[in-house]
Amino acid sequence: MFKTNLKIAWRNIHKNKGMFAINIIGLSFGIATCLLISLFVFDELSYDRYNEKADRMVRVVFNATINGEQMKEAVTMAPVSAAFIEDIPEVLDGTRIDKLYNPKLTYNNTSYRNSKFAYVDPNFFEVFTLPIVKGDALTPLAKPNTIVITTKEAEKYFGNEDPIGKQLVLERNGDHRFTVTALIDEVPSNSHFHFNIFASTEGYAPAKSTSWTDSGFFNYLVLKEGTDLAAVQKKVPALIEKYMGPQIKTEIGISYAEFTSKNKVNLVLQPLTDIHLKSNFTATSQIEQGGDIKTVYIFTAIAIFMLLIACINFMNLSTASASKRAKEVGIRKVLGSTRKRLIIQFMVEAFMATVIAVVLAIGIFMIAFPIFNELAGERLNIAYLLKPQIILILVGFLIFIPFLAGGYPAFFLSSFKPIKAIKSKFSGSGNNNLRSGLVIFQFIISALLIVATLVVEQQMQFIQQKDLGYDKDQLLVLRDAYLLGNDIDALRNELLADARVSQITQSAYTPAGNSDVSMSGIFLNDQFLRRMFTYDIDDQYIPTMNMELVSGRNFSKDFGIEDDKVIINETARKALGFGNDAVGEVFVRDTNDGKKELTIIGVVKDFHFKSLKQEVEPLIMLNNPYGGLIVKVRSKDMSGLIEMANTTWLHYNAKEVFDYFILDDAFNETYVSERKMGYTLTLFAGLTIFVACLGLFGLVTYTAERRIKEIGIRKVLGSSVSQIVTLLSKEFLKLVMIAFIIAFPLAYYIMKNWLQDFAYRIDLSPWVFVSSALITMFIAFLTVGIKGIQAASVNPIKSLKTE
Incomplete structure (x- = not known):
């Protein structure tokens, strides 16, 4: 039975090659886009999750308002971790990082720079999951002047020599000799830090500081399993008062109660897995520049919308061409075919289309992957395609898309009454409202993306042209x-x-x-x-x-x-x-x-x-x-x-x-992430418009075929090509205009929120929306016009011939 369904599906595909090609191209681009963005999103969300204790690790960050000065910094005071361990039972362990800028390291009279050097506490490798691959795996940093180094960095200094026991000299306020005690592999790419030399804080003077007013360390804590983070956070104010209060009294001359009556001071516990995407701190107070959760949300929405638009095209074109298959459905019902079997037949056709689209999508993905990496400045690897999550997504496409894109057409087509269908009394107009709504949805997304692209570009131009108060050129x-x-x-x-x-x-x-x-x-x-x-x-x-x-x-x-x-x-x-x-x-x-x-x-x-x-x-x-x-x-x-x-x-x-x-x-x-976002928005806006216009082209093709006799009669009666094109365009361009009415308020709200990230920003000009409307209308009219001119140019004698 299934074999018969496949044969019928193949014959229908072969019979309607044009519509099928439009469907497959749109669907494959939608799936490829979804794959690309899925890789990006999974990578962004995976940061720091390689740590075995990641779900109960936090970083302590400083959040204060002092005399009107807003202070939000990732660096905190040296004694913070020890105080948390001492005073809060839910805290099991803690460790610290102090990064060193551009150290000069020497080995055998040869100097090197550009190493990523950090002082860390002796228990650092017990807190972070960075396995020792050679050397002292238990206490590599227990003694002063000891270092753990990555295997790649070791090759730079020692070549083929065994690094264990070798010494590097750090030239910083005198010479400091560090002995290599262990090697680790490279820090995973999805980490919020990428040091390649870790030196012990034993014997490091700043690490012994007892000051609660001078910051300089990144403090990390490990909580007990099942700990309520909010409950721990409530205990922090008492801890701050205990340790910072006396120092405030000494340094400023007022009590802690007086100080906090006018100022706010807090140490906030930030989950480790939030650091990469949710760290709204000054760049100078972070180890590395992170990502932005808003970008993840935007790209996820684009992926979903792109896939929905491709599926909408499939539904639109399937239901629009329903009248062509009305007789087929009627005859098959007369010959005994049940509605269930008809639904299975149409679902098999949708499944076949999806399989072909997924194969094409993988090909498009392979071509687009390096381009996406270049535009977005990402470091995604093609091997990510074999990740279980991505394989699961592909399987999901094969299951979900046939039901989403083919489900409604299957139930719709199988519902035809056999007598009316055989007599061709079915017009296919019953689903016009649905098709119109889906076209509107497509162009709402397209208009949104065009507005977003234009706003990002204008903001970047504003930054370039703004008077900075100094001359940055030359x-x-x-x-x-x-x-x-x-x-x-x-x-x-x-x-x-x-x-x-x-x-x-x-x-x-x-x-x-x-x-x-x-x-x-x-x-x-x-x-x-x-x-x-x-x-x-x-x-x-x-x-x-x-x-x-x-x-x-x-x-x-x-x-x-x-x-x-x-x-x-x-x-x-x-x-x-x-x-x-x-x-x-x-x-x-x-x-x-x-x-x-x-x-x-x-x-x-x-x-x-x-x-x-x-x-x-x-x-x-x-x-x-x-x-x-x-x-x-x-x-x-x-x-x-x-x-x-x-x-x-x-x-x-x-x-x-x-x-x-x-x-x-x-x-x-400084604004590279915003520029990358602008480039990728432009790319995906173009793809979204392309896929939406494919669907529009298919619908116009169907409309022109359905009204071929009407077009022939109008030509015989003297209608010009432009009048016929206008006739075909009017209905669809009206839907695009409705899309603008819905899209532009949404775009205004979304982009106004995005611009809030900039203290100095453009005003949202009406011309942004006018430009978006003109671009979208031009593309839509061009799409409709091409098919309209083709239909209007057909010899009316051929149009009016009896079937």
Whole structure:
């Protein structure tokens, strides 16, 4: 019986090759898109789940509002983990990470940089599931100056030698010798950190700190199985008061109760598996830049909608062509076929179409996979296709799609009355409302995606064109120039002698890219005010960055060292409560050597030294230059200057690798996730429109065939091709217009919420929606018009011939 069903299905497919091709192409693109996005979503949701204790691990994050300053940071105080273990019974264990920036490591007189180095507690490998593959598997970090290293990193330093027992020298405030005690494999790609050297905190001075006011460590806790996280969180305020309260009294001079009457301080327990997608912290307070749960939600919705649109096409075209099969259904019923057998027949046809579509979808997936990786900046592997979840999805497609796409047509077609069907009295119009509704749904999704794509693109253009308060173009940053020691001035002079260079400043602080980050407590009238960001600069920083002084003057060698003078930005002036002319005003900064009084000599126009997702914050600029060089290039020959700087660098220090970045590129990288989202939205919006138009094309094809005699008569009576095209287009374009009425309010709500992530953003212009409408209408009209012109061009004699 099943064999007969397959034969009939194949004959029907062969008989209606055009409609079948439209169905299969749309369905295969929908499945391929769903596969691609499923891989992305599964990968994003899998972060940190490789840890055996992942479901009961948390990270402690700092969340506070102090004197109006919002503080949300992933780094917390050194003694936090120990305090939680001591005071809260539900906490079984805890461990810490302190990352080190760009360490210089030496082995056999050869120096290396760019290792990802972290200090971790001795129990780190008991908390995180990173199995030891060689060496001391029980206590690899129990002693001071011991390290665990990845096998790949070990090859870089030791080649084919056995790394166990070998020593690496860390040059940082003197030489520190670390002995390799164990090897691990690479940290899994779906981890929120990817260190390749783990050093013991035993003997590491910052790890012994008892301060509850200075942050610097990433603290992780392991909870007992079955622990209610909310219940543990309720115990945290008492713990903070116990340990932080006395230090607040000592440092600020007021009781903890007084302090918290005006301020809020909390340590929030963040589930480990939420870190990658739900960490809305400053980039500088995170180990690595994570993902965004909103992106996962958006892409999941696109995958579902894309599949639904493809299935809708199948339903639309199957039911629309019902009148063609009316006689077949009538005859088969007269010959004894039951409705159940007819339903099975139509479901078999849907199943066959789905199987063919899945095979084609896998082919499309294989072609599109590297393109998606490139556009979205992902690192997905083709082997992911063999993951159990993906195989399960493919099996689900084979079961779910035939029922979703073929179920309604099967029940609809099998319900025809045999007498009416044989007499061809069935018009197929009974399901017009459903078909219209499905077309509207398709174009609602299409319009939504077009609006989203246009808004993302406009926001990215706004970011590029916004006045940042400094000139990011033609700035070459030699961040590691400080490694030259006393030769840094010689390098500066040689660069200044080059005609391509206009100015140079020395500072470790840049508004974009790798930069030092410093904050200081600020006091006014003997009262703690708030923390403020600090920049250590020289007298050339402001002119090199082309910043604007709104009052006062710049630092100058003519006035000596000026280490008790400061330049502030406009936001700091407001935070300090000074008027428009703050020059000459005094405030106090907390330093490692105690409190120091500073006099304002200038106010610089606000500039964006953080992402445009955040408001400009108060900033003070100190005359204390250190770090690398920032070079303003007047020539377009940036590559030639970089080559010259590299040659000069090697002349002074052949042991260190020459490294640089261009500030404009670093600025663009800040918004790389938004750009990737824009690229992928454009791709999927195009695919969605394509699949929707395939369905529209099929429906117009059916309509034209059903009205072929009417078209012939109209032509004989003098109707032009344009009039006939208008006749065929009017019905469908009306549905597209209805889709706009529903889609645009939804798009406005969704994109307004997305823009809330940016402190500086565009306004949603009506032209975004007008443009989306014009694009969609043009594509729809083109789709309908092509088939309409073809139908209107048929010789009316052929149209009017008797069947």
